[in-house]
Amino acid sequence: MTEPENSSTRAPRQQLSVANVMLTPTTPLPMIIQGFGMSEQSRSTLSWVDFDAAWCVSDLGKYRACQYTYERYSLASLPPLDSRQFTGAFRWLGDAGDLIPRQVMKLNGLARDLAARGLTLPQDFVTFQTTENLYGSLDDVSVTGCWTNLSDPLPSLVEPDAFLVRFFRD
Template sequence: MTEFGTPDAEISRPGHCPWDIRWEAAWTDMLPDAHRHAYGYFHRTLCGIEKPDMTGSQFGMWGGYPDECPDCKVAALAIDARWPEERRDGFRVSVPAVPRPRPEDQPGYVRPADELGRPDIRLPRTPARSTTRVLATRPPAHAHPEDGFRRIGDGPAAVRLPALWAGYGIEPYRPYDGQGRAFAWFRTYPLDTIPPLDEESFVGDFAWFGDIGDPLDHRTAVTDPIEAALAKDGLALPADFTALITRANLHRCLDREGGGAWTDVSGPLSSPADPADRMVLFFRDQQSCVMWYLYLHHDGQSAVVCSDRDFTRERAAGYGPDGEIFWTAPSVESFAYRFLVEARLSSAVYDKERAGDLDPELLAYLAHYVPGPGRP
């Protein structure tokens, strides 16, 4: 198909692509071996399997693997055979679009004082009646006496972990200083440098999110076996974890804002920090440079941790400098809130939105980094 006048090209016509690198792998929660199939169109694989949530994977192409679906391969070869030989080489055409004029390029343009992306941005005051989950002041230091570390569990059996937040840069307001650890494009920040949250307001119901929807049968089919396995060890999944994974409107909400990170649930796994504890993988970045896990201490306490090790594949990995686990958030709901707020802020900065149009939650979060009247 030849396209004319698109935002990226005046004329665009795709060329021939070999069958084994043309198709995206199928991606659905309702098929355990979805990657074996090539995604076709309208929620269907090339071999005809249809699932309502099926799409093409953002994280891998299909074709050329030993376990690929043979029926998908037959269909892919049949489609490839329709390409005339004389159009397989040199058929592609791409004429870039002529740059369109922008308001900021016009003479006399004055950049709005509250345009996101300005280092000297002026934030409006947070409305007096607005109640956000971003605290105006940081809790007393004695609430967490071990600076840079957090504990999961009580007493001598507690697990002591280094603590950090792995997130977006939110530049120019929270630039990455290049110091310390980074997980690909997820930079790490000490907890005392990120906006403090009212952790007691996160009670597992995601009230700040809005309508979370009903449980999805194909998602409870994922969490039920994990719940059963944990029950044998006297443990249970927290309500906020189950809601994030199974509720219709929460399911994959992090994926939609995550810049390529995606929901991937697996477990329970034995913790390399304490074999009596359990971990459940639930989120990873697109290249598996960082994974987020629910950490379940054997006394019933839990938290969100992250690591650059995939413990679903390296189950024998020891705990040490080469495979550290980092405490990240006290609950799944708190983690989801901060992750979504930062993702939406990053998008708003990229799109040069106006600070006055921000949701009060985002405005209060950004005000932590911007001195002036907008700071809570």
């Protein structure tokens, strides 16, 4: 088993800037080698894995062939995007529409749960999940029959105080 590289020996990572947010596509993630519990014993079985930056998608007919359900494509093959469009309004998808009361109630409950843990939902996410023309719109374009389904906060098995809120499943 190899020890995680420290930041002074690790190769520099490509940075992607979207609005004022910095994303690191190859941030090392701890991976449990044996078992899923986080006892003191299992903490010593962690190793680090780097994921190369890639765009994982399906085909676009004659515009992009795809041999399998999904394939990895170079980030350089993506068209340039105007970051000024990323305002949280999702205008390129049309009018967001009216609020959906049941979704507002659901998101309010989720927000309270996360607030008790010192966490918040991004406003962009709240907008997407609570407006009639955005909520469920991914269902219509899923090539594998995935659907919108909001989960409770799911605790990370490897990072203390980290949680995942699943919003799309298959």
